[in-house]
Amino acid sequence: MMFAAAALASCSGLSAGSNATKAKGCIAGAKLTPSEAGLEQTQLCIESGTRTHSFTVEIARTSPQQARGLMFRNELADDKGMIFPFGEPRMASFWMKNTVIPLDIIFVRADGKIENIAANTTPYSTDPVESSAPVAAVLELRGGLTAELGIKPGDTVRWTAR
16 A cells, blocks of 8 residues: 555544543454564454444554555455554545555544545555545455445544554
8 A cells, every 4th residue: 555644653533542442342452462464453443333343453553564554465354454543634545556455445534433435445556545534544444344344434443552
């Protein structure tokens, strides 16, 4: 993924505090071991209507981590993803160059609400995929998963940055 933004810090706007946050049975911010790719991981929850969906996400904090994103990966499990936190809300732009699998790219405002979703993005495309307003983070999940789970703009993303 290519980010239009530079290195990003923690996403405290999406955080409910410095400790893990329990949201309807989902523990956001639970400390986990590093991923196979060596990235820090955390629990993330999406509250959608009466349902809460839990994911283990890799955190792409540094510019090199963000530039690589989920490129060259051949699969992404339904309970996995990657989050790209920003230090300050900004317009975000991604592309799918060298990304083998379709992704749902979820743009998240500082209050944790989903601004917009680019669903089932086209693998290998260099067309920009952009937020519709300034956002504090971007979350990537398996392509088509947001529709399958009923996740939509206005739903809430919860995770705790460390």
